[in-house]
Amino acid sequence: MTAVLELQNVQKQFGGRPAVRGVSLAVEQGAIFGFLGPNGAGKTTSLRMALGIIEPDAGSALLFGKRPSAESLDRVGFLPEERGLYRKMKCEDIIVYFARLKGMHADAARLRARELLQRFGLADYARRKVKDLSKGMAQKIQVLAAVVHNPDLVILDEPFSGLDPVNQSALEDLVRDLAAQGRTVIFSTHVMEHAERLCDRIALIAGGRKIFDGGVREALAHCPRWVEIEAPKQSDMDGVAAALGAVAERSDHVCDDPEDIRWRLVLPKAIEPQAALRACLSRGVDVRLFEPHRPRLRDAFVQLVGDDDAAQLRTEGAALQGDAA
């Protein structure tokens, strides 16, 4: 497969502070690629280097196999993290403007803009000025301006931030549509759930370093699975854990029956949750609740970054705040 975008050991410093430290990755044609990490991890800087907006201090960025150029950028649709439109322009006109800058003919651009506005339920807003739109609505217009010229590669920097759940879902649909048309989509986000639902591949970045690059399943495989079990206090959970090679932790959770306790049983990678249930039953544990947990990308992220680093990132006010959303 051809890599439509490639970063080769790119590095960038701002005022002596490293923002990106030797990130390498390659995104293949037709993929939905998630670029994940907390705020300030270096995602936007990496994407800007990939697009040639800023030059790396070291390493190189290739777009469609070549250094970014005006011609290759015409094949790219980009939604920047810092979004904005000309406030006094009308919605349709602004979409047409960016389409024409990307080389579309005036008539074709207007036709396509109307088609997109219609398709995304924004036809009534076509002649309205941007300043009269809500923030979310303006963001949708900017997404349309980014994809109006049918780009081969769509790069969306934090596209879900600022959107309500309904519009987030609509945007996820748009990303799937674009991928279904054979286009490559790269988006950065610090909200892991979107990546989990959409991505074929992800790269995790923290502190300017890439800490993972691969499939979602592959990332999740780095996480231990666990089950939560409620059983009477006198149950031999330590014996169950020992038999499985697992770790049993008593939870603070208050059970309905005061005689019961909730345990968290962290399983080794090779052990399936069913094996834990069998072990409980074989040791006569009176299981009142058995809840297997599927690992999430955020868990994988914490696992990959390491607890200390994750804590540090949290204190920087960045880590995973959006997960709650």
Added chain:
Amino acid sequence: MRWRSVFLIARREFLAYTLTVGFWLSVAFVPIFMALGATMPALLQSAKPASHFALIDETGRYADIVRAAVTDARRTEVREAVEAYANTRLDSQQRGEALALFDQSASDPDQAAADTMAAFASGKAALDLPRAQLIERDVHGQDLDRLRRMMQSEPSTNAPPLNAVLVIKPDGDGAALDYWSANLADRRLVDIAEDAVAAQMRIEALRRAGLDVRIVSEADSVRPVTRLFSPVKSAGAEEVTRRDEIRYAAGAMLAFLLWMLVFSVANMLLSSVLEEKTTKVMESLLVSARMSEILAGKLLGVGGVAFALLAVWAASTIGLGALVSGHTDGFADIFAAFADPKMLIAFAACFVAGYLMYGATFLALGSLCDSTQEAQTLMSPVILLLMAPMLGIVAALDDPNSAFVTTLAWAPIFTPFLMLARLPSDPPLWEIIAAVVLMVGTALLILFLAARIFRAGALGGGKQFWEHNAIGRIFARRVRKS
């Protein structure tokens, strides 16, 4: 450079300004201001109410002289109106005949105007005569105390107002004037009376001294004929004409116009970049066009706005000129001074150079600011610096070749304005060539530096630019080369 992108960006910039009400208001401001300036004195004059006055002549010698002077002043006004009418509505032969008839007509100027109109303008549009400024009231037998009370009473339909009383009192061999008026700012009557009585007192004094008044008057009117010559004018045509004198003023006025135009539109460039930075459009733009295309597009677009401004101003000036040409002596000379091809070419060249220098500078400054407040702070010293050419232009009105003006003209950022102001004095050719080279070179250098700063500032913003590696960021190719 992709000219298609440049054109699209330029067009957006142009339309962003020209499709606003504010732009057309500012465009209209200049012709409106000019029209007001041209018509305001006449409007104010015609709007002024007539002054009703009374004369008390205690000398018995000067009242008729004052009355004759008031009539003469009225005759001058009416004659100007008749002449303006004749200039616009009668052919050249009729014009002369009409004025001759007016001059020979009855002593009442309004009646003379009516007679002239009846003879030459029958069936044509009526002559709109200016309102009489001074009207005498017959107050025979009334003393000053009574007249003072009349001045303070409210006017009524059967008793017109009394605005002023002029009392002519004996004073030695001559007279003294006591002027009573509720509005002492209105000196129309007293000025006329003072001149007339003074002239009569002078004649009387000459007679008392046994001098021939006619000879003294002739002696007073003797003046040497003075002609002005310029050594730089071609042989045989060295004499300085009125048109030449107007050229000097035209040079300074064009320089002022250029200054006003350049700074009006350069500010637009700063606002434009600031808007793109504050609304975060810049990053989207950077992926859609090269930095050089954005820069060129903005300069071209706002340059188009300047051209539109200039076109409207020029058209309104010509229109206004055509309107007043029948009423204003020498309009053709004024027009010729401004429409001189040499001046127009120089104006175009100075505009391009000045606009590129200041436009690029303002673009670069805009890219370094993240807010209007920052821009204002950064602009304050720049604006102070930019006031310097104004001083030079004012000085050039007195002497375009003074050391101050010529020295300032060699400061490249002031050259476009001051060379334009100096041009009517026909500076040596080498100076003109050197000025052009200086302007072009400086414009190119500023464009080069501004492009570097713009690239660094457009994304990084002022804070990053100033705090970290300012010079390095200008020259290092860290940002995408365009």
